[in-house]
Amino acid sequence: MTTQDVEPIEGGGFVPRWARxxxxxxxxxxxPSGLWRVALVLGLVDRNSGHHWLSWERPYVLSLTVFSECLALLTLGLVRPWGEVVPRWVPVLGGRRIPTAAAVIPAMAGATVVTGLCAYAGLNYVFHFVQPLNDTGETFPTSGPEMWALMICYVPLVAWGPLLAAVTIAYHRRRRSTRSREVPVCTGHAMSR
Incomplete structure (x- = not known):
């Protein structure tokens, strides 16, 4: 690896360029999937012509968009200093090191769940295991410009799980190598005072 392939991170260790x-x-x-949902709520995508939104549906769809984007942004913590040490401005916990497992376990669980959901959604779209019906009896678009727009917006989600898993593995390796440098190695000799 050359110095262009890795970048140092505060607190030790180097982040591979591919991981960043x-x-x-x-x-x-x-x-893109969030933009699709926003367009759906605003009525710009006429997937369900005649669909009458219940009072809770629009806030739910918008909050799903915000929540998923916030989770996606957390991936940046795996390559940034704030993913290793709590920022000093955070009350009580500021300046403390984040245990590696506290980041790796939720990130790998998230990568597994997202990959599984994307696989299920893709297979369900192709093989119609479950057809979500609305009050007009329509399902997701299966042809025409709306189907292509839906595909363009949702197909990139397939990369979320594998990307998150790869970055999490890089984070774990970096933190493990940093930790091994911090812990003194016992050579079997008595330590002199």
Whole structure:
């Protein structure tokens, strides 16, 4: 590896360039599906002509968009200093090191869940295991410009899980190597005072 392939991170360790690029790609692959949902709520996508929104549906769809984008942005913590040490401005916890498992376990669980949901949604779209019906009896678009728009917006989500898993593995390796440098190695000799 050359020095261009890795970048130092505050607190020790180096972030591989591919991991930094992958972490920044995650919010971008999640964004199109969020824009689709916003367009749906605003009525710009006429998927369900005649659909009458219940009072809770629009806030739910918008909050799902915000929540998923916030989760995607958390991936940046795996390549930034605030993913290793709590920022000093945070009351009580500021300045403390974040245990590696506290980031790795939720991130890998998230990568597994997102990959599973994307696989299920893709297979369900193709094989129609479950057809979500609305009050007009329509399902998701299966042809025409709306189907292509839906595909363009949702297909990038397939990359979310694998990208998150790869960045999490890089984070775990970096933190493990940093920790091994911090812990003194016992050589079996008695320590002199």
């Amino acid at each position: 690029i992958s972490a920044h790609a995650v919010p971008l692959v999640v964004l």
